[in-house]
Amino acid sequence: MGSGDTFGMPIAHAVASGMNGLRAAGDLVARLEMAKGMRLTEAKRTVAEALGVSAADLSDPLVMHEVRGELRLGRIFEAETTHPHDPSPQEAKVTIRAMLGLG
């Protein structure tokens, strides 16, 4: 999407329809769509298989927070739940690319 204030546009769409990126598995699905032109259903299935979860789990933040931690794919943190030993973004992306076959 394009112009619009932060609350009215990206936040509204993310809450209404989004997979929510690092909170779940949205970034992984997005990578397959952009890099390989893969349609949503196939991208979700591919990511689910790579992670060893069901497609329904991909947008579940509780499931994905644990999975991302175990597989070292990077995840969000907040003031009282920090992850100082999580991989750096660069390290996480190397792991993600290898897992998704993105080279």
Add this chain to the structure above:
Amino acid sequence: MEAPPDKQGGGAVEPRIVTRQGDGSAVELTRSELRSELEEGTRAAAARARAPELAPDELDHLLDIFASRARFSAVDIGDEVVLSFDGSGTPQQGGRVDALVQYEQCLGADSCELYHIDYSYKAVKTIVGAEQQAMKEAQERVTIPVHYGAQPDLGRYSRPDGPCGNWSELLPAMRIDEARAAQEEAVELAVVDMVHVAGELYEAGADGVNFDTAAAAGDADFLATLLAVERLRARYPAMGIMVGMAAEIVLGTHGELEFRGTRLAGLKPEGQCRVVQEAGATIYGPAVNVNTSRTVAWNVARALTFMKPCMDVARIPVHANVGMGVGGVPMNAFSPVDAVSRCSRACVDILHVDGL
């Protein structure tokens, strides 16, 4: 003084529901009036696009969405899609890369886009080294995909901003041949710039590149975009390339330009999708502009009718444009979330898009 009318006559009054106009202002309509808005919207688009109207069950579903009194609407759990952005971040968020980190950590974004405020490939050409440095920093700090985006903006190549003749002046003067020649010259220059900038940002680490508002200056603008995509695909087989459109119909500013045998003037989302994926893009983004004098419901029904045919021909993901003034979203910089969420859900539920 006459006696008051008999109040026991007449039927029940339909309750009125708060909804929005295309400019974001609130209005109250009855359920029946909302139904009429949806039917008129799809009818208008079907006539203009020569496409089928939305099915009765689709209109029923849209009516349920728009007749709800809820402040917010959302897709069913499990039907979520991925979001892409034409530029991520606002000044309040600090630096440009700080904004991308916030998109990842605080806004639940699936991807984000580094961009320059002068959102034009021609403008970025002169500062591409600085943009590469910013992309490097972004890739060091952000885990979600970071794309780079700008607009083809063919008009910038015409005088006084560029070296080519100004077709906006030549056309009204009926100097058609000169106008066409000017656009053809601009296309060549724009393609070189877009390929250069996109290539440099990709080599600096961008996870993909975005050509936003393609065809904003008509069919020549669209041709420049398609040629740039074609050349980038040949040079970078693994590059992610997104092409987002400017409008539902490509204007024939030139009128005779073709891409691989397909005339570009007059293309609607179905035809746009065909040529975009043929050129080698990995994501296509249709855009349907909002009529601010009509309701959001009317605009959404119209937008969905225009976009729906492209879903049948798409081999690549379709990310419907739902920013300010497109896809039914009100033309307002501070859109009410009741309207935005309804547009968001409508695109997913009816079109089954791959993203927004």
